[in-house]
Amino acid sequence: MGESLKNLVTDYLLKTGMSEATAAYFNLFLLLSALLVIVAILDIVIWKVLRIFSVRLARRSKTNFDNYLVAHKVPRYLARILPLMLLLRFVPLIFSEFPTWQGLMEKFLQICVVVLTLVIVKSILKSTNDHLKSTTRYRDKPIDSYIQVFVIFVWLMGLLTIFAIITDTTVWKFFTALGAASAVILLIFKDSIMGFVASIQVSINDMVRIGDWITFQKYGADGDVIEITLATVKVQNFDMTITTIPTYALISDSFKNWRGMETSGGRRIKRSIAICQKSIRFLKEEDVEKLRKIQLITPYLETREKQIEEFNKKHQFNREIPINGRNMTNFGVFREYTTQYLKNHPGVNQKMTLMVRQLSPTPQGIPLEIYAFSADKRWVNYENVMSDIFDHLLAAIPYFDLKIFEYPTTYSGIPHVEQVEVE
Structure with a gap:
């Protein structure tokens, strides 16, 4: 027609x-x-x-x-x-x-x-x-990597088909030529292949998700993952800069993922106070009586004092010298006070590990380490909780006749200013 x-x-x-x-x-x-x-x-x-x-x-x-x-x-x-x-x-x-x-x-x-x-x-x-x-199920998965692989494959097939149309040959001949030049192709697409394999491993092992907070010191990254593609991972640092990391680096190098902390019940507080060794001593009776006024450790002092007294009488120690038998120290009582303070602090998660421990002595004093978890994991609130705890403990140390280790300085305190009468 x-x-x-x-x-x-x-x-x-x-x-x-x-x-x-x-x-x-x-x-x-x-x-x-x-x-x-x-x-x-x-x-x-x-x-x-x-x-x-x-x-x-x-x-x-x-x-x-x-x-x-x-x-x-x-x-x-x-x-x-x-x-x-x-x-x-x-x-x-x-x-x-x-x-x-x-x-x-x-x-x-x-x-x-x-x-x-x-x-x-x-x-x-x-x-x-x-x-x-x-x-919700795939929001934090590296979907971009897989989509890019499919796009590359589709465009490669399309370009081969176009070349076949222009040259009046079949697509299979191009595949035969590609097989002969496979080494060159692998070299050209090395990063893409490594990125694709890395994306699969990252997804299967659930190593990184979009939105995770990661720290990658080698690349200077410290922030949230905003994009995972075939070749790169973009991290928005907390100073709002963007760090680009090769995808295969996630499986070849070591990095820290903070997801476990974010999904847990709290954020870890691990910090120590260096106590001057010369300020540690045994407590006398008058010292114990003075410390009874601190309500957090009053039950502890009463119980501990009875236990020590019964133990010393049983073994008939000579109590003229405090080193004989058992005795309380200002450092040990302060450690108990710190423990009780943390147990009563509203910003500390009481369901997670809470410990106040003494570390090995160093030339800079004896570290008293606080190991606990804040109930609030948000960065600003976490820092406020930790600062509040140590503000209080640093101010409480003099009540136990302890001193914080500091390097010698010429500073001698606030100078006294005499008042001058004005006539």
């Missing part, structure tokens, strides 16, 4: 006295113009139908996937499939009298089909990526 219509137009032009060459070109122009008009109208009609259908589907659908499809113009690209097929069907017929142009147009339209297919697949993959990121 198309051939008859084309000949009918050509015959009519020849009857008007037009030469065959002119009639052929004029016939080509008329048929091509009519085809383009029909294709344009068909494209508009199909797009409007698909748009109405997609809007109704989006209103009835319970998921957001169709919204992402519309946002990435998937229905618009799908509307161009039928018009492009129409061009592919009739353009060779229109250019039948021009073999050179016919071959070029066929190749051009075939390439357009491949490119349109690539664009549609890429848009669907992007829509899938955005939809998965909006779900």
Whole structure:
């Protein structure tokens, strides 16, 4: 039917006295113009139908996937499939009298089909990526890495198909050539392959998620993971700078992930106070009586004093020298006071490890370490809780006749200013 219509137009032009060459070109122009008009109208009609259908589907659908499809113009690209097929069907017929142009147009339209297919697949993959990121289950997974792998594979297949169309060969011949040049390909895509493998291992082993706080000293990263792609991991540091880390570095190097702390019941407090060794001594009776006024350790002092007295009487120690038998020290009582203070502090998680321990003596004194967990894991509140604890303990140390170790300085305290009477 198309051939008859084309000949009918050509015959009519020849009857008007037009030469065959002119009639052929004029016939080509008329048929091509009519085809383009029909294709344009068909494209508009199909797009409007698909748009109405997609809007109704989006209103009835319970998921957001169709919204992402519309946002990435998937229905618009799908509307161009039928018009492009129409061009592919009739353009060779229109250019039948021009073999050179016919071959070029066929190749051009075939390439357009491949490119349109690539664009549609890429848009669907992007829509899938955005939809998965909006779900709770996949929000913190490295979906970008897998999508990028699929995109690279699709574009590679598309480029091979385009080269096959241009050179009039089959795709399998290109695959054979790629097999021979596999070493070069592996060298070119080394980072992408390593990143893909690393992404799989990171996902399977659940090493890093988007939103995790990680510390990577080698790359100067200390902040939240905001993106995991095929080649890089982006970390937004707490000073709002962005650090880019190779994905494969997550499995080849050591880094710290703070997710365990964030999902636990508290954030660890581990800090010590250096006590001057010369200030540690045995407590006398008058010292014990004085310390009884501190309510947190009053029960402890009473119980401890009875236990020590019974033990010393049982073994008949000479109590003229405090070193004989058992005795309390100001350092030990302060350690108990610190423990009781932490147990009564509202900012400390009482369900997690709580310990006040004495570390090995050092040239800088004897460290008294606080090992506990704050109930509030937020950074600012955590620092406030820790500062509040040590503010109190540093101020409480003199009540136990202890001193904090400090290097000798020329500072002798606040100078006394004498008041001068004004006449």
